Amino acid sequence: MPDRQQRRSPRRRTLTAVTAVATAAGCLAALTGCGAADMTRQSSPYAAAQDARTVTLSVQSWVGAQANTAVAAYLLEHELGYRVDTVQVDEVPAWDALSQGRVDAILEDWGHPEQEERYVAKKKTITPGGELGVTGHIGWFVPTYFAEAHPDVTDWKNLDKYADQLRTPESRGKGQLLDGSPSYVTNDKALVKNLDLDFDVVFAGSEAAQITQIRQFAKEGKPFLTYWYKPQWLFERVPMTEVKLPEYKEGCDADPEAVACAYPHTPLRKFLNTRFADSGGEAAAFLKAFHWNTEEQNEVSLMIAEEKMSPQEAARTWVERNRDVWEPWLR
Template sequence: MGTTSVETGQRALRLPAAGTALALVVLAGCTSGTGQAAGAFPEVVIAMPAWTGGQANAAVAAHVLREELGVPVRLRELSPGQAWDQLDQGGVQVVLEDWGASPDKRRLYTAQRMSVVPAGDLGPVGRVGWYVPGGYAAANPGVLDWRNLNEYADTFASAESDGRGRLLTGGPDDASHDEALIDALDLAYTTVPAGGEEQLIEALRGADRDGGAVLANWWQPHWLHEELELAEVELPEHTAGCHREGGPDRCGYPDIPLRKYLNAVFAEHGGEAAAFLTDFSWTAEEQNEVARMIAAEGMSPEGAAARWAEKNTERIAGWLGEG
């Protein structure tokens, strides 16, 4: 039976920088003839992001690799940018949920270096936007049109926003174009990092409970939408190119099909493990079920994945071509 470990930080096992050909020689020389389900790889390393939906993906995939295929698995906690770099270098074999936040790295590694290959859609479609509690929106319907937001700036102001309306965001390193959009729309707001997903959730829960006013950068899919009614502010429609350098930035966020990527050497020589990760996809509802167990019920990602897997044996069999 395989094992799973979680690793934090920057350290990685790296393939030689000389390229794919040399990497194959090294892998073949070290592991040829092992007959493992991961082919030439002694373990599979999965990039695990900070948000709970991404943790749910990684945990369930790790559970299937470990329990069904007998493959040792390591989960590496990485930011999206770090994950792309490690995919290129061979420090991780798979990214399961890419939101398109690093287009330059994607083009470099998939089109130029060809060290990373697409592995299909994860299933859910991501949507980022600005949200307020449903109760506040019901009492103040005008807030749902961006053209009216300046009328509510004083209501959303906080000690951290220097007299301007506060747009609450997650962590300081989260990718967004909120500041550019605020400037382009001439809004009297400023972004204020809450610290992370957990802090954002607490702010939204508190506002929902107390009837307060919070404007937050938030996203779907997310399990919190099943607990709270959140209303999305209508931003200008997204158009192609509006976020590019020199673009007008007068548009909201696009819908984002969440995609998977594999290290190219692993995709070709990772055996059943690579085939499973290519076939792995699920719904937003399934992801939310596991994510809620992690975030709301306090379960470990591994424990949540095990509970979900126990109830979804047919789903797993389908991923493995056994259904």
């Protein structure tokens, strides 16, 4: 998710600008803490290396993106013999790094038309790598147990009716709409204002903090209203039902201050550095072919987030169980 000036990404989940770089042994540093570096000052030592079997992947901090990178890195290393470096960086800076060859590929992009126009259409330094196979969507959700008890809460027009029940000490006397980090770009403040709702947007601080708050509400059987997104493994643990917002129509979110519509559904895509796409050999071909579905991504995400496996261990487990899925990516 981009910053507010780069708000065209419908994912709206840009995470804190923390950057991590792996050690040379192919360790998933951005995921396992093997080492760290600031991508604004230091690029990967492997990115765009000429005639070298090395690949650098950009990885975002949400667990679904970690799952993509973990499986791709594992197969690149163990099936194709590449050394893989991973770099954790915000979505918009990742486009800059990709254009400059500091990373070779982004495996989960939620839509950045401004960056596409600059780097794909005009500069031609970035090349589309195809769809990931997963469709992303952001929305407002209430716990299913609350929706079943109060079916009309799933229409935004009735939210004010439940504002008192959704009030928290942090929501300043109004109902609470729980968001993640202040660095995420969402339309939520504009939506609350433009739909004239008696709610206040309250930021948990991070995806992890938001998950903790949601799970605590669920444990206590309390109602809540939250910004959330699919695909996401948490739905497997806390069933949630989407609140219907005014229908999304192309361009309805063009003015960030005037947004009064739902978030779109977005096929997630991959992008490659153009030089790498043209000369990256087996690695580039494999990343273009990498394509899985929501259930497969969530299987790996759950292993990382719930079973507390390292991303590399989760990738190995998934790869061992799903040869029929990934073998075609190598052909």
